[in-house]
Amino acid sequence: DVTYGWWVGNSVVTNRAGRFIGSHIGHTGLICFAAGGSTLWELARYNPEIPMGHPSSIFLAHLASLGLGFDEAGVWTGAGVATIAIFHLIFSAVYGTAGLAHSLLFDPDLKDGPIPTTKKFKLEWDNPDNLTFILGHHLIFFGVANIWFVEWARWHGIYDPAIGEIRTIFPGYGDFGMVYGHQFDFLTIDNLEEVMSGHAFLAFVQISGGAWHIATKQLGEYTEFKGKGLLSAEAVLSWSLAGIG
DSSP states (O other): OOOOOTTSTTGGGTTOHHHHHHHHHHHHHHHHHHHHHHHHHHHHHOOTTSOTTTTTOSHHHHHHHTTOSBOTTSOBOOTTHHHHHHHHHHHHHHHHHHHHIIIIISOTTSTTOSSGGGGGGOOOTTOHHHHHHHHHHHHHHHHHHHHHHHHHHHHTOEEETTTTEEEOOOOOTTOHHHHHHTSSOGGGOOSHHHHHHHHHHHHHHHHHHHHHHHHSOOOSOOOHHHHHHHHHHHHHHHHHHHHHO
8 A cells, every 4th residue: 555656765665664674784784894894904904103094094093083092192002992893793793693583584574573562663654653653763862872972072082183182072061052053154163062062962852852753643634745754854864963973
């Protein structure tokens, strides 16, 4: 009974919610494996006497921006980098196993999930209440990820390119008015305090919106247009996070 065209994302997994989840978990495993393997590859070839940008370092540079592998003065120590890489490799196997289980062993449509509550997350494309319920949980996960990043910067510190050192950053949770005021002039932001305040504000909005989606039902008349909007909302949120990050 699906009326979506073939070009609508995720419509091909109608009545195969379990397979849909399995493919996403499998993709997560591939990303973890690539991150862990590439980090070890760069670590084995890293020369601290050469600027990090010259050997085209990608993964070590991202870890360095989070204050990992370098001390407060920006001097290379390598502490914790190999552990993080191996952690990703181990979890890539966990994700891969879970993806195969959803793809090969569990019910393709989650009608009889491995856990009773799993049936709540069975994708029903023509059920707006089901879609908004699932979207709400995704929003909360995004919000928690933002809180983790903000708290990491607050108690551990991240690299500040303005001074060339790692420093702790307190975002100022109560100054959301400043964040809102930057929606039209965000290119003028020139300090990490405002960047992290933006992440804190985004966490508040996403967790609040997620709770609202879980606790409420779709407002107004449900149409095909609204269905497509819900199906694409997660992609839009992912891109917004990438842009703000």
